[in-house]
Amino acid sequence: MAELTPAQHELATLIVESLNLEAVDPAKIDPDAPLFGGELGLDSIDALEIALAVSKRYGFQLRSDHPDNQRIFASLRGLSTFVEAHRASG
């Protein structure tokens, strides 16, 4: 299992906190494992809470009409890459 980058770890912590995943240690999330339908016990519908938390923390919107949504929400790595590319600077 790949080690998390600092950005991935920060995002993993945000997800665990905003979704109240009490049993999950953010550091132990596999960045390439499926975000939904896997060990985290998340459903794809949980994308809304993640999107809300991301927009609050990083200052940009994850939108329904983004053509890469399936890839973005595929894994922690995919989401983190997208967040790093779009987060409001500073």
Place this chain on the structure above:
Amino acid sequence: MSEARHWRQHREGGSRFAYRVIRLLALHGGRRFGRLLMYPVTLYFFLRRGAERRASRQYLARVFGRSPGPWPMLRQFHAYAVTTLDRIFLLAHGERGFAIEIEGLAELERRIAEGRGVLLVGSHQGSFEALRVLSARRPDVPLRVVLDKSRTPAMTELLEALAPDVGAAVIDAAQGGAHVVLAAAEACRQGAMVALLADRAGEHEAQRAVDFLGAPAQLPVGPWLLANALKVPVLLCFGLYLGGNRYRLVFEPFAERVAIPRGQRGPALDALLTRYAQRLEHYVRVAPYNWFNFHDFWQRPGGDPASV
């Protein structure tokens, strides 16, 4: 029983070509002419579709408590044919030529006025297209229907041809749950009505069994997780066909807000699904021939059909 198939493997009620022909004949010949056509069409489908016939027998046996003869089954097939035809007129001309009574409109309007959006949850009973009447009466409130475009090409084509505004506003479930929930949330922020049907699950969609007409039936949990995520008022919605040119559009408040705590998803979902199934049962009793799930509704997940 090798005929027991998942509903997704069933063909749509008619091919795209058949829909096109009927659309042409209906819009040029009018509803009276179209209705005459529906008698041979009903008989044709009744004779040709064995799996649907068995599903109809199984359903009606549960409703009436005895095995039905051909007449009630034909009535169910005919109601399906007529409402499918009426879709064309409802989408093309709105309520013109129909007598549509609306129940629960004040309840719906009160929640629309809150401006947070509403979630309308329906079923394959009667005509969901009767909702179109509402969007014609309240053009200020956008209506966004959740539909799997890849699974319903004929319906999608019909919508896009006859009601381009509704067609363009479809939220395509084929694009996955993340897309659906984000699009629905964006719509609700604009005060829109988001509508979906909650009585059929996709093959790989999570579902749970609850009692329906005396035996466990699998229902999808997705619509309720969506309601939980959106945090908007939920109303049930039924467009019952009453015969002739009469429909009754019913809006029934279901919850001001659906809450499914993460730690108790199972029990919370079961409670919601049970209440939903009870309301479906209620409307089955009100309008038994409006049931348009022509597949083994009580099929167990492994594909093993429940016996009647």
